[in-house]
Amino acid sequence: xxxxxxxxxxxxxxxxxxxxxxxxxxxxxxxxxxxxxxxxxxxxxxxxxxxxxxxxxxxxxxxxxxxxxxxxxxxxxxxxxxxxxxxxxxxxxxxxxxxxxxxxxxxxxxxxxxxxxxxxxxxxxxxxxxxxxxxxxxxxxxxxxxxxxxxxxxxxxxxxxxxxxxxxxxxxxxxxxxxxxxxxxxxxxxxxxxxxxxxxxxxxxxxxxxxxxxxxxxxxxxxxxxxxxxxxxxxxxxxxxxxxxxxxxxxxxxxxxxxxxxxxxxxxxxxxxxxxxxxxxxxxxxxxxxxxxxxxxxxxxxxxxxxxxxxxxxxxxxxxxxxxxxxxxxxxxxxxxxxxxxxxxxxxxxxxxxxxxxxxxxxxxxxxxxxxxxxxxxxxxxxxxxxxxxxxxxxxxxxxxxxxxxxxxxxxxxxxxxxxxxxxxxxxxxxxxxxxxxxxxxxxxxxxxxxxxxxxxxxxxxxxxxxxxxxxxxxxxxxxxx
Amino acid sequence: xxxxxxxxxxxxxxxxxxxxxxxxxxxxxxxxxxxxxxxxxxxxxxxxxxxxxxxxxxxxxxxxxxxxxxxxxxxxxxxxxxxxxxxxxxxxxxxxxxxxxxxxxxxxxxxxxxxxxxxxxxxxxxxxxxxxxxxxxxxxxxxxxxxxxxxxxxxxxxxxxxxxxxxxxxxxxxxxxxxxxxxxxxxxxxxxxxxxxxxx
Numbered sequence: 001x002x003x004x005x006x007x008x009x010x011x012x013x014x015x016x017x018x019x020x021x022x023x024x025x026x027x028x029x030x031x032x033x034x035x036x037x038x039x040x041x042x043x044x045x046x047x048x049x050x051x052x053x054x055x056x057x058x059x060x061x062x063x064x065x066x067x068x069x070x071x072x073x074x075x076x077x078x079x080x081x082x083x084x085x086x087x088x089x090x091x092x093x094x095x096x097x098x099x100x101x102x103x104x105x106x107x108x109x110x111x112x113x114x115x116x117x118x119x120x121x122x123x124x125x126x127x128x129x130x131x132x133x134x135x136x137x138x139x140x141x142x143x144x145x146x147x148x149x150x151x152x153x154x155x156x157x158x159x160x161x162x163x164x165x166x167x168x169x170x171x172x173x174x175x176x177x178x179x180x181x182x183x184x185x186x187x188x189x190x191x192x193x194x195x196x197x198x199x200x201x202x203x204x205x206x207x208x209x210x211x212x213x214x215x216x217x218x219x220x221x222x223x224x225x226x227x228x229x230x231x232x233x234x235x236x237x238x239x240x241x242x243x244x245x246x247x248x249x250x251x252x253x254x255x256x257x258x259x260x261x262x263x264x265x266x267x268x269x270x271x272x273x274x275x276x277x278x279x280x281x282x283x284x285x286x287x288x289x290x291x292x293x294x295x296x297x298x299x300x301x302x303x304x305x306x307x308x309x310x311x312x313x314x315x316x317x318x319x320x321x322x323x324x325x326x327x328x329x330x331x332x333x334x335x336x337x338x339x340x341x342x343x344x345x346x347x348x349x350x351x352x353x354x355x356x357x358x359x360x361x362x363x364x365x366x367x368x369x370x371x372x373x374x375x376x377x378x379x380x381x382x383x384x385x386x387x388x389x390x391x392x393x394x395x396x397x398x399x400x401x402x403x404x405x406x407x408x409x410x411x412x413x414x415x416x417x418x419x420x421x422x423x424x425x426x427x428x429x430x431x432x433x434x435x436x437x438x439x440x441x442x443x444x445x446x447x448x449x450x451x452x453x454x455x456x457x458x459x460x461x462x463x464x465x466x467x468x469x470x471x472x473x474x475x476x477x478x479x480x481x482x
Numbered sequence: 483x484x485x486x487x488x489x490x491x492x493x494x495x496x497x498x499x500x501x502x503x504x505x506x507x508x509x510x511x512x513x514x515x516x517x518x519x520x521x522x523x524x525x526x527x528x529x530x531x532x533x534x535x536x537x538x539x540x541x542x543x544x545x546x547x548x549x550x551x552x553x554x555x556x557x558x559x560x561x562x563x564x565x566x567x568x569x570x571x572x573x574x575x576x577x578x579x580x581x582x583x584x585x586x587x588x589x590x591x592x593x594x595x596x597x598x599x600x601x602x603x604x605x606x607x608x609x610x611x612x613x614x615x616x617x618x619x620x621x622x623x624x625x626x627x628x629x630x631x632x633x634x635x636x637x638x639x640x641x642x643x644x645x646x647x648x649x650x651x652x653x654x655x656x657x658x659x660x661x662x663x664x665x666x667x668x669x670x671x672x673x674x675x676x677x678x679x680x681x682x
Contacts, residue, residue, distance in 0.1 A: 021634060028641065070627035111645035118638045125631060137631045144635060148642030154649075 013076035014069055016057035016084045017124050023049040024117040031110025040103070042110030046117060047095050054088035057081075068130055072192050075130035078480035079261070079331075083127045083254045090251050090338060091120050093455055097346040098243030100449045104354040105241065107153050115152070116247060119145035123255040129262055132181045132191040139177065139223070142255060143170050146248055150240040162239025169232045173222035180215030183208060184268075193267035200270035210274055216263055217278045223256045224312045227285040237305035242352060242359065245301060246345035249308055250338045257334040260319060261481075265327055276320045280412065283320060286313035287419035295426050301359045303426060304344055307385060310423055311337045314400050317416055321403040324481050329399040332477040336384075336396040339466075343381045343459040347374050350452055364430060366439025373453060375434045377460040384463045386427035387420050392467035395474065489529055496522040509555045513548060520544050531607055534614040 011018065027049060031042040061084060066077040095116065102108040122142030129135040147170075151163035185191055187208040188199040200209055222229040237245045264275050290310030297303035315337070318330025351358035351367070351374060358364070368375035384393035397420055404413045466473055499519035506512045520543050527536035621629055 021630075071624045073625070073627045109645065111641055114641055115638070115645070118634065118641070121631075121634060131628075133625070133628050134631075137628050137635065141631065141635050141638065144638050144642065148638070148646060151646055154646065 011069060013061060013063045013067060014074060014128070015060040016053065016088075017121065017128070019053055019056050020117060020121050020124065023053065024114055024121070027110065027117065028114050031114065035110045040099075040108055043095065043099060043102070043108055043113050046110075046113030047092055049117070050088050050092040050095070050120075054085055054092070057084055057088065061085075068194070072194065073131040073134050074128050075262075076128060079258070080128045082476065082480055083258060084124055086335065086338075087120055087123050087127070087251055087254055090254075090342060091116055091247070093342055093346075093459070094243070094247050094250060096455045097246060097342075097349050097452050100452060101241070101243045101349045101352055104352070105153060107241065112149070112152060115145045115149050119149065119247070120251065123251055126255040126262075127258040129258075130193050132185065132193070132196075135193075135259065135263065136174075136178065136181065138255070139174065139259070142252060143174070146244075146252070149244045149247065150236060152244060153241045156239075156241070158239040159241060159244075162236045165239075166232055166236045169222070173219050173229070176215045176222070177219035180212045180217075180219060183212030183215065187212060193262060196267045197269055200268055209268075209271060213268060213271055213275055214278065216268070217275055217282075220256070220260050220263065221279075221282055223259065224253075224315070225309050226282045226312050226316060227289040227309065228282075230286070230289070230309050233309060234302050234305040237308070238299060238302045238359075242301065242345060242348050242357065246342070246349060249304070249341045249345060253334055253338050253341075257315065257331060261327060261331075265319065272322045276322045279316050279320050280409075283313050283316035284412070284415055286310070286316065287415060291419045291422040291426075294423070297426075298361050299359055300348060300361055300364065300430075301345075303361070304341070307423070307427075308337075308341065310419065311385070313419070314397065314416065317404055317409075317412060318400050320409065320412065321400075321407045323403065323407060325478070326403040326407065328477040328481040329396075329403045331481060332399055332474060333396040335473065335477070336392050336466075339459070339463060340381050340384050340393060343377060343456060343463065344385075346452070346456050346459065347378045347381070350374060350456060361430070361433060362440050364433045365437040367434040369439055373457065377456050378434060379431055380460040380463050382427040382430050384467065386424040388424075390464065390467050392463050392470065395467060395470040399474070485529055489526065492522045492525045492529070496526065510552065513552050513555055516551075517544050517548050520548065531611075532613060534617055 027042055027045050030045055035042055061076075062081055063076045063078075066075065068075050095113065099108070102112060119142050122138050122140070122145060125134060125138030125141060127138075129138050147163050147167050150166060151160050153159050181191075184196060187206060188196045190196055190199065218229065222232075225233040237249065240248065265272070268275060286309055290306050290308075290313055294303050294306035294310065297306060311333070315330050315333050318326050318333055320326070321329070348358055351363065351371070364378075367378070380391060384391035387394045387397045397416075401413055401416055404416065496519050499515045499522060502515040503512045503519065506515060520539060524536040524539045524544075527533075527539065
């Protein structure tokens with residue numbers, strides 16, 4: 001190992017990670033010395049860090065072709081570039097939405113921003129992982145930060161319960177992931193995903209590899225929240241402070257898309273037929289359970305949690321197509337889902353007050369009369385998730401169904417379409433509550449911070465605008481996964 | 483020859499210490515026997531030329547983990563007899579585990595008979611070979627990236643532990659040195675006319 005391994009040219013594509021580590025240490029120091037006196041300073045600084053990070057990685061993080069760094073442990077490619085930029089921006093938006101909410105609950109402390117940044121680092125590590133060790137460290141870095149974020153409001157017993165549930169169940173999933181990885185390592189003799197792909201791709205996958213694959217599929221399904229590994233999801237989404245729910249329902253999805261893509265579609269591409277076969281029943285169950293159980297919910301956070309589960313079913317369907325076009329449809333769906341989830345939980349955050357969580361469906365009755373902006377934004381978002389044409393969600397669903405049709409998964413096409421129809425019911429019910437029902441008398445009048453409302457308006461505009469002009473984003477997704 | 487003798491000596495001590503861990507009634511004694519078994523395992527690791535791991539085992543497990551463990555055991559004042567009650571109900575589970583482990587050990591020892599020789603040791607390294615250097619060069623060059631990330635994971639653990647447990651309670655009485663120094667006698671003592679002063 002005579003070659004110098006850590007030259008600047010050799011690590012330049014890893015700029016986002018290096019920058020993020022330095023920046024989070026800086027935020028931590030600022031919080032330690034000035035946090036007591038100036039509440040919210042570290043939060044503002046985190047926001048600046050994220051925006052500068054987006055700029056820095058846009059300029060320095062781009063690579064023209066797939067390159068591996070750090071002895072093959074890290075891969076830099078277009079997918080990573082796009083997902084990291086998206087990660088920076090989405091976390092920034094979540095912080096803008098959460099600010100007022102955190103202030104109202106007296107949990108606006110610098111550690112919140114720091115933990116968001118470390119979670120983002122875990123996401124970046126996962127997005128660029130090219131080795132089973134890197135994958136595992138990324139998963140754990142993200143999960144550990146998220147456990148702490150969920151329990152961040154120490155006064156809330158529900159949040160502590162949610163954190164505990166997530167911690168215990170996630171530990172089991174990590175165990176399954178490690179077990180699968182060790183079996184794959186034993187069978188292929190390498191931790192490097194490129195080498196694993198070459199050895200498994202030889203066409204004679206042994207029973208051992210498939211045995212290991214089962215555990216990896218279980219772990220991936222757990223992380224995504226696919227039925228029957230979804231039990232943690234509604235409780236965690238419901239129990240966590242809404243700002244944290246906003247965080248965990250959006251950015252980590254990018255990482256879990258990448259986890260699925262890098263592990264299954266890249267590393268274990270040789271056994272694509274096997275894992276699509278395993279994912280198919282999971283996806284069908286996920287669509288059915290997610291959509292039907294969501295109807296019965298009276299709490300908006302829980303309903304959106306089941307809606308997340310239903311959306312995960314669609315993302316899995318994209319993978320089941322088993323072609324690069326299918327993966328790009330799944331990527332497009334993931335990005336669209338994240339954009340819509342960002343707005344939906346943002347509305348809940350802005351409708352909440354000190355000592356009042358606007359998370360019951362009744363709280364949204366007659367919202368249009370009280371706060372037209374929030375109602376219009378929510379209308380756009382709900383129409384989008386329901387898949388109503390001018391909005392972006394329509395294209396996402398269409399692309400998935402199109403790819404399934406091309407690859408002759410006709411039964412899945414029918415189930416996906418039927419599930420969308422069921423889903424439309426509870427999304428449109430929200431619209432009905434907001435526009436046609438009389439307001440519940442004692443609901444407080446929403447009045448949020450100006451910046452967050454502008455961001456929310458832009459978010460809804462993006463949902464409509466990208467739906468009217470779907471070309472650029474669709475092309476981007478197709479190009480980076482050719 | 484000497485190495486074999488040493489191995490059997492250490493192995494005997496290790497097995498005896500491990501047995502003592504589960505047999506001894508006093509939890510403090512059990513913890514001390516666990517220390518003994520760690521130290522003897524470290525000695526056995528030295529025999530197979532894993533010097534660095536042996537030292538780390540002594541430093542980390544004996545030096546840090548077990549000391550903490552002893553603290554906890556001593557502080558908690560565990561009532562052993564209470565925990566013993568109903569213990570024999572699970573004896574059958576213990577027996578099944580014991581039999582399974584014995585079968586596995588026999589399987590490993592007799593593996594040679596099935597053509598798999600896993601008991602043959604590797605050829606010894608030359609005297610100049612440094613176990614520590616070999617580990618270090620892999621860890622800090624090839625795996626530098628996950629190594630640094632592991633450091634961030636530890637940082638997250640620290641931040642999370644502090645964020646979740648430190649409490650700054652409201653109304654907590656604290657010293658403010660500035661105010662203490664600048665205090666005036668009039669702030670502390672208020673002279674009032676006595677009620678009795680009027681009466682005579």
